[in-house]
Amino acid sequence: MAPYAVDLLDGKPYAAAVWARGVIRADWWRRSTDGDVERKPFDTVTVLGDNIKVLNAPDTTDTRFARQTLLLGHRAQAALAALRVAIVGAGGTGSHVALGLAYLGFRNVIVLDDDLVETTNLNRLVTADHADIGSPKTIVTSRRMRSIDPMIEVQVFPGLTPAGEHPELHDVDLLISCVDHDGPRHRLNQIAIDTRTPLLDIATGVDDHLQPVALGGRVFLMLPGAACLTCLNELDSAEISRWAKPDHQQAVDRLHGYGTGVANPSVIYLNGLTVHAALAELCAWISGAREPARWLDIDLLGAVKSPGTQVGPRRIPGRVPGCIDCGYDK
Numbered sequence: 001m002a003p004y005a006v007d008l009l010d011g012k013p014y015a016a017a018v019w020a021r022g023v024i025r026a027d028w029w030r031r032s033t034d035g036d037v038e039r040k041p042f043d044t045v046t047v048l049g050d051n052i053k054v055l056n057a058p059d060t061t062d063t064r065f066a067r068q069t070l071l072l073g074h075r076a077q078a079a080l081a082a083l084r085v086a087i088v089g090a091g092g093t094g095s096h097v098a099l100g101l102a103y104l105g106f107r108n109v110i111v112l113d114d115d116l117v118e119t120t121n122l123n124r125l126v127t128a129d130h131a132d133i134g135s136p137k138t139i140v141t142s143r144r145m146r147s148i149d150p151m152i153e154v155q156v157f158p159g160l161t162p163a164g165e166h167p168e169l170h171d172v173d174l175l176i177s178c179v180d181h182d183g184p185r186h187r188l189n190q191i192a193i194d195t196r197t198p199l200l201d202i203a204t205g206v207d208d209h210l211q212p213v214a215l216g217g218r219v220f221l222m223l224p225g226a227a228c229l230t231c232l233n234e235l236d237s238a239e240i241s242r243w244a245k246p247d248h249q250q251a252v253d254r255l256h257g258y259g260t261g262v263a264n265p266s267v268i269y270l271n272g273l274t275v276h277a278a279l280a281e282l283c284a285w286i287s288g289a290r291e292p293a294r295w296l297d298i299d300l301l302g303a304v305k306s307p308g309t310q311v312g313p314r315r316i317p318g319r320v321p322g323c324i325d326c327g328y329d330k
């Protein structure tokens, strides 16, 4: 059966699986360069749905997680170690995500960023200190994650580009968006749709034109086949088109007052609060303890009658028919 199926698939591998009671046996076949059909097993199989399950993930016996396993359970702790996760953006929010993943027990992580550490980052970049000024953010991030967990595997890559295919993102189980611009956020939205990969988008914003200053965050867990960020109307199309332009055209835009290039206000507690709200939902999704909130708003201003931080789930709308990004995805 397998050689027949391999020959029908024109070079693509053929896979088959049998599962029962949370255990799975899955193999794949393909024709090797010398013409033989080779057969290999899958180590783990990831199942996506209301929760994410990793079948056949080896148990984690590390006593570092003894107190956490009481909360999440052994199966979820094993899943954390087996999932391959991409952190896109290693700045203010990405640095909190990186530390959170290393402390939680994720052990297969890739980090993408182009930036070097600057003095003005040191009010919030929790992966870096003064000695790191001028070093790539990806390098300081991976070093800090390894200091927390010597068992962790961290690979680093340059940041997103407008037309980049980014094959390094095609074999991950989860994309975490920690970018500070809707251009790369939109590119990640497209990559998540094309590769049918879940996307956890983490965004923060400060509006210092208001008094008192408005601070807030948004967490969005996008699952394959569900509404995307464009369906939600949460992306700034002018910002996206500016990001896609060459540098000299972006400079002309700034001369005419579009995309000012002025650094936005940033503060550590807004990043930390938003990221850890996201990680709480991620762990609910992985452990199956409860249904995760797929869209959270974090508002540090609060209402006139009840000032103070408010974290509230929002209802996810259905997919928009004809959405330019996910409309062709069946």
Ligand SMILES: [Zn+2]
Pocket: 227, 228, 229, 230, 231, 232, 319, 320, 323, 324, 325, 326, 327
């Ligand atoms: Zn859409």
